[in-house]
Amino acid sequence: MAYVAVWTVVFTAMQVESGSEVALARGVSLLSHGRTADTIAHYRRLTQEDPERAVYQNELGYVLLRAGRAPEALEPLQRAAALDPDVAQTHNSLGAVHVQAGRFEDGVAALRRALALQPDYPEAQFNLAQLHDRGRGVPADPAEAARLYGAAAEQGHLGAQVNLGRLYRAGRGVERDDAEAVRWYRRAAERGQPIAQFNLAQMYAAGDGVEQDDVAAYLWYSVAAARLAADRRDASVAARTRAVDARDALARRMRPEDVAEAERQARAWTPAGH
Numbered sequence: 001m002a003y004v005a006v007w008t009v010v011f012t013a014m015q016v017e018s019g020s021e022v023a024l025a026r027g028v029s030l031l032s033h034g035r036t037a038d039t040i041a042h043y044r045r046l047t048q049e050d051p052e053r054a055v056y057q058n059e060l061g062y063v064l065l066r067a068g069r070a071p072e073a074l075e076p077l078q079r080a081a082a083l084d085p086d087v088a089q090t091h092n093s094l095g096a097v098h099v100q101a102g103r104f105e106d107g108v109a110a111l112r113r114a115l116a117l118q119p120d121y122p123e124a125q126f127n128l129a130q131l132h133d134r135g136r137g138v139p140a141d142p143a144e145a146a147r148l149y150g151a152a153a154e155q156g157h158l159g160a161q162v163n164l165g166r167l168y169r170a171g172r173g174v175e176r177d178d179a180e181a182v183r184w185y186r187r188a189a190e191r192g193q194p195i196a197q198f199n200l201a202q203m204y205a206a207g208d209g210v211e212q213d214d215v216a217a218y219l220w221y222s223v224a225a226a227r228l229a230a231d232r233r234d235a236s237v238a239a240r241t242r243a244v245d246a247r248d249a250l251a252r253r254m255r256p257e258d259v260a261e262a263e264r265q266a267r268a269w270t271p272a273g274h
Contacts, residue, residue: 020055023042023046023056026042027039027043027063031063036067040060046060047060052083054083054084054087057077057079057083058089061074061093061094062077062093064076065093065096065097070097070100073093073097074094077090077097078094081094086117088114088115088117089114090114091111091124092110092114092121092124092127095107095109095127096127098110099127099137104137104138105137106137107136108131108137108138111124111128111131112128115128122155122156123157125148125157125160126148128148129148129149129160130163132144132148141173142172142174143173144173145163146164146172149163153184156191158188158193159193161184161185161193162185162195162196165180165183165199166199168180168181178203178208178209178210179209180209181203182200184196185203189220189223190272191272191273192227192271192272194228194236195224197221197223197224198221198242198243200220201220201221201247202246205250214250214258215254215258215261215262215265217250218247218250218254218259218262219262219269221243221246221250222262222266223266223269224239224240225243225247
């Protein structure tokens, strides 16, 4: 009868694992539908029911961090790291929490740990690049920032693509190369990143790194303004105002038929992959 006991244990373990997967899938579903408060409540309940399961602590910390509640995210993330120290996402999230709290050296250590566990982790590459870029927790090192931004950008990280374009535009950490700046701005802009769209518009308007083209500049200013309209944060409102002002100033030197064509293209524009 020993085999019966063995199979009972295996079946029970499978049920527990299946239940965990269902619970995690429920959290993903809630978050994907914008129900952040419900997602947090869901993961809190899971951590209370099974406090030793690292993945529940990790997901609770991640969602709290994403919701702008970094101080609350610290405890579950630290608990997750203690329960399972080899999860790169946990250390990346911990790094972000430390950075937001001004604990930059702790942030650097956590992000380096994340990359030691998963060297090609784009979010951790981007986060660590920002610290090297700004000299927070480490001496400012634009070349290292460019290397890390580049690694993340090649994997499609939008923020890294924008910042890599900025470094090429400024010649900071890399040789100045306006054409390369345009290339990276364009990659992010075509996927809907509004700051990249604004920067690309500026490059077209000035003819820097690309043939001067008022229609293209007007198009990208318009698309950037439209993308920023839904974001009511102060920085986004200010960025949208800049995009609208730049577009309207550009229109004053354009022929009416060119403005009409640019507006037609802006209305028809959709992000790559949609």
